Amino acid sequence: MADKLSGEERALLEAELEHLRQEHRDLDTAIEALLHLGVIDQLQVQRLKKRKLLLKDRLSFIEDQLTPDIIA
Structure with a gap:
């Protein structure tokens, strides 16, 4: 599949990938903060x-x- 992607499609997927990775990290931070609050x-x-x-x-x-x- 990767060899069939145009440069633009690849760039869009890579941008989405980076956005999702950041959101995943943000959720880690949010979960940790909730767990450390005590409540x-x-x-x-x-x-x-x-x-x-x-x-x-x-x-x-x-x-x-x-x-x-x-x-x-």
């Missing part, structure tokens, strides 16, 4: 963790799109 909102933490997992899945999908297929 833990379990529902909020669960929502953030679920969002983080969705981001990870999307990150993996985009990385697969950008990585050329290698036949072993």
Whole structure:
């Protein structure tokens, strides 16, 4: 798939990838902050963790799109 991407498509995917990575890091920070506050909102933490997992899945999908297929 990666060899079929135009330069513009590759650039868009790389930009989205960087945006998602930043959002993933921000969620890590938010979860840590909630856990260190002492007053833990379990529902909020669960929502953030679920969002983080969705981001990870999307990150993996985009990385697969950008990585050329290698036949072993």
